[in-house]
Amino acid sequence: MTGGGAMKQIIKTIRLLFESFAFAFKSVMVNRLRTVLSLLGITIGIFAIISVFTIFDSLEINIRESLSQAGENVIYIQKWPWAPEDGQEYEWWQYWNRPVTKYREYQAIKEQSQLSEVVSFHAFSSQTLKYKKNSADNVVVWGTTPEFEQALDHEVEKGRFFTQFEFQATRNLVVIGYNIADRLFENDDPIGKQIKIRGHKTIVIGVFKREGNSMFGSMDDYVVVPMQFMRKITDIRRENANPQILARAKPNISNEELMEELRSILRSQRKLKPRADDNFALNRTSMLSGAIDKIFKILNMAGFFIGIFSIIVGGFGIANIMFVSVKERTNIIGIQKALGAKRHFILLQFLFESVLLAVTGGVFGLLIVFAGAAVMSSVIESFKVFLTAGNITLGLGISASIGIVSGFAPAWSAARMDPVEAINTAF
DSSP, X not given: OOHHHHHHHHHHHHHHHHHHHHHHHHHHHHSHHHHHHHHHHHHHHHHHHHHHXXXXXXXXXXXXXXXXXXXXXXEEEESSOSSOOTTOOOOHHHHTTOOOOOHHHHHHHHHHOSSEEEEEEEEEEEEEEEETTEEEEEEEEEXXXXXXXXXXXXXXXXXXXXXXXXXXXXXXXXXXXHHHHHHHHTTSOOTTOEEEETTEEEEEEEEEOOOOOOTTOOGGGEEEEEHHHHHHHSOTTSGGGOXXXXXXXXXXXXXXXHHHHHHHHHHHHTTOOTTSOOSSEEEOHHHHHHHXXXXXXXHHHHHHHHHHHHHHHHHHHHHHHHHHHHHXXXXXXXXXXXXXXXXXXXXXXXXXXXXHHHHHHHHHHHHHHHHHHHHHHHHOTTOOOOOOHHXXXXXXXXXXXXXXHHHHHHHHHHHTOOHHHHHHOOO
C-alpha cells in the first residue's frame, strides 16, 4: 500500500470512529431517562469499589507517613517487638517476663558501640500540667538524654532547646508542644513562664514547631524534659515508663550491621548464655512496613471482591438497556445496512454507546468519592483521605471494560442483523 493509500485508510478509519461515536452520543442524549437509569448501576459500583480502595490507600499513606517520622535508619531497643519475624508468630507470653531497657545499658552502648552515630535514652509518663487556672490532663512527658535533637527531627520554633549543661544539672526545665502551649497559655507567651508537673515548678524554655496531627501522635501534644528531671516525676525503671534506647547507624553502615553490634553489647550486659534467646527487641520501621504490606494486600483483595459484585450488577443493567436499544432501533439498523453500512460500523456504534454510558457512570462515581474524601479530610484532621491518580485511572478503566463487555453481545447481535428483515420488522 502506497503512502497516499495508507493516509486515506487512516482518514477513513477516523471518520468511521467519529460517526460511530456521534450516533452513540445522539442516542444517549435522546433517551435521557434510560441513560440516567443505566448510569446508576455503574455509578454505585464504581463508588463502592473505588471508595474502598481510597480508604485503604489513604490509611496506608497515613500510616507510612507517620512511620517515616520514626526514622528508617534508627534502631529502637525495647522490651516488646513491634511485629513478629517473618514466618513466626507473635509469642507475647515469652516477651511478658522480659526486663525493661535500662539506663545503664544506654551508657554501655554509648561507650562501646563503634557503628552508632547517635545513641539516646527515652522514658515517658502521663501527667497533668498546670499554669495558673489552666490545666492540661494526660499529657505525655518525654524524658530524654542530650542526644534527642540528633536522634529525632523535631524543630523548636520559640525559645530554645536544652544545653548540654542543663541535661546534666538538676534544674527543672521543659520544652512544650504547640497544642500544649495553646491550651495552657492561650495568647500569652509561654517562654520563661512556670508550669507545674506533678507538683514541681518547671520553667518553659521552648515551644516545638507545629507538626500537625499524626496517627501515632505528634510533638504538638508532648512535652520534653531532661532525664534528670524525669527521674523526679516517675520511676524510669518501670514498664509503664516505656524506657527505650534509640541508636542510629553511621553513614554507610546498614541497620543489620548495627543490630548485630547492639545485640552483642546487650547480651553481654544481660549476661545471656550463648544458646539463650534474646530477651530484648531490636525494632525498626521496616518490621512494620512488611507487616503493613501483607495486611493491605489482603484488604485490597477483599475490597476488590466486595466492589466487583456491584460492578457486575451495573454491567448487567447496561447490557439489558443495550438489548432494548438494539430492539428499538432495528428499523434504523436495517436502513443503515441497506445504505452500505458495514458490520463493524454497527458494532462500533453500539459499543461506543455502551462504553459512553459506563464511563459516564464511572465519572459520577469518582466525583462522589472525591467529595466524600474532601469531607472526611476536613472533619478528621489526623486522617487525610486521598483519591489517587491510580484509583482514578482504575475507576475509569473498570468502567470502560464493563462497557465493552456489557455492550459486546447486543452490539454483535445488531451487527449480524439481516437488513431486509430488520427494515420489515415492525416496532
